[in-house]
Amino acid sequence: MLTETIQFSSSAEVKRWLEEKTSSILSPVHAQAKKLRDEMNMSIQSIGEVSKLLLDNSSKEIERRNMKVYNRARALNKLARLFLDRLKKITTPEEISYDNLNKYAQEIQKVIIVTDIDIRNWFPRISPFFIMDRRKFLTVYERAKIAYKALNDFVTEEYIKTKTLEEAYLLLNDLQNLQKQSETIGQEKEQIKNERIPVEKEICDLEKKLCELKTRGPIDTLNSVNLEIEALCAELKHALRHLQKPFIKMQALATSGGGVGITPDELKKVNQYLEQPFEALTSEQNGYPGLKEILQKLVALMAEDKLKLKDDKARKAEQSINEILKQDSLAKLQIKSKELANTKQQLMVSSTMDEVKRSVSVFQEQLDLLKGRKTSIETHEIVKDNAYNESVDKINNIKRSIERDICSSIEIKIKIS
Numbered sequence: 001m002l003t004e005t006i007q008f009s010s011s012a013e014v015k016r017w018l019e020e021k022t023s024s025i026l027s028p029v030h031a032q033a034k035k036l037r038d039e040m041n042m043s044i045q046s047i048g049e050v051s052k053l054l055l056d057n058s059s060k061e062i063e064r065r066n067m068k069v070y071n072r073a074r075a076l077n078k079l080a081r082l083f084l085d086r087l088k089k090i091t092t093p094e095e096i097s098y099d100n101l102n103k104y105a106q107e108i109q110k111v112i113i114v115t116d117i118d119i120r121n122w123f124p125r126i127s128p129f130f131i132m133d134r135r136k137f138l139t140v141y142e143r144a145k146i147a148y149k150a151l152n153d154f155v156t157e158e159y160i161k162t163k164t165l166e167e168a169y170l171l172l173n174d175l176q177n178l179q180k181q182s183e184t185i186g187q188e189k190e191q192i193k194n195e196r197i198p199v200e201k202e203i204c205d206l207e208k209k210l211c212e213l214k215t216r217g218p219i220d221t222l223n224s225v226n227l228e229i230e231a232l233c234a235e236l237k238h239a240l241r242h243l244q245k246p247f248i249k250m251q252a253l254a255t256s257g258g259g260v261g262i263t264p265d266e267l268k269k270v271n272q273y274l275e276q277p278f279e280a281l282t283s284e285q286n287g288y289p290g291l292k293e294i295l296q297k298l299v300a301l302m303a304e305d306k307l308k309l310k311d312d313k314a315r316k317a318e319q320s321i322n323e324i325l326k327q328d329s330l331a332k333l334q335i336k337s338k339e340l341a342n343t344k345q346q347l348m349v350s351s352t353m354d355e356v357k358r359s360v361s362v363f364q365e366q367l368d369l370l371k372g373r374k375t376s377i378e379t380h381e382i383v384k385d386n387a388y389n390e391s392v393d394k395i396n397n398i399k400r401s402i403e404r405d406i407c408s409s410i411e412i413k414i415k416i417s
Helices: 011-062 067-088 098-126 133-217 217-239 241-254 264-275 277-282 289-303 311-327 330-349 352-410
Strands: 006-008 414-416
Touching: 011 067, 011 098, 011 133, 011 352, 011 414, 067 098, 067 289, 098 133, 133 217, 133 352, 217 241, 217 277, 217 330, 217 352, 241 264, 241 277, 241 289, 264 277, 264 289, 264 414, 330 352, 330 414, 352 414
Parallel strands: 006 414
Antiparallel strands: none
């Protein structure tokens, strides 16, 4: 009947406890396994020596060219080489374990099976020659078969009883190795983390510096000016909204050769007023004579009804033209536009702006490098995290296997924390 579960805090503690509990069980088994392995190994060596004898003696007869013996000698020579080649493929285990000894026994069994067939098939054909050599070989070979039977019986009947217990020992060794690996990976994870944290701090500091450069000083002033320009541009477009359709029709008529009397430069200026009214107005002399000249030609085209405008659009266009030509409705907007354009130009070419731009460029380059480094560190960190989690899963699985093996072997429940 199973007693209460015994708790262990480490694999080393389990191993010491298990050795105390099972040394009287495993030690005799391992001692017997070693003895039988050594005896089997000596038997294999003896077969090798007697097979070499067959090879040497058959080679001598082949050299003598005695036709009575020649064919049998060749057959025995070939057979002896086969025996030696098979024996070379048998690997004697250095470490004693059930799996190693069982594999060793299976290898020997395969050799015995094919050797028995060869002896049955070929020794009668070689008879009556080499009778003493064959008897010597068979004597050694039969002893080896006896050694094999003792080894195989022990493995299949005795050793197998302790197989599960022995596996628990092997798993404990694996567990200790995995725990060391896991500890190493954990230390590497911590090192990578310690490498990442200062990089993240540098990134944060640089981003603050960049933010300060972009939100204070000349860049901030420039941003404010650009916002004012955007607002003024929207205001200009609104003021010229009723001229949009007439300008477009005027362009189309001029492009198709309608004889409207507008020059190529004026055509470009019309397009600029349509697309970029702020730039168009600031590029004009005070009083915007270019626009007025265009509007006068537009009035003439509308009077001749060459633009084919609807009454409502024509009325609104005439009203806008009158406001611009007679009331100088765009005068204040032009003054403000020129002031803003001048302020922007002064900011763009100032030494302070150049210095700030250089600083922004340097900081941005450093930031990009640091972000690249951070990405590399994080990738490495993910690899280590996965490796660590994988090792933890393996450790837990091995712990449960050890607990099951010990429970089934000696009927004691344990728990490895």
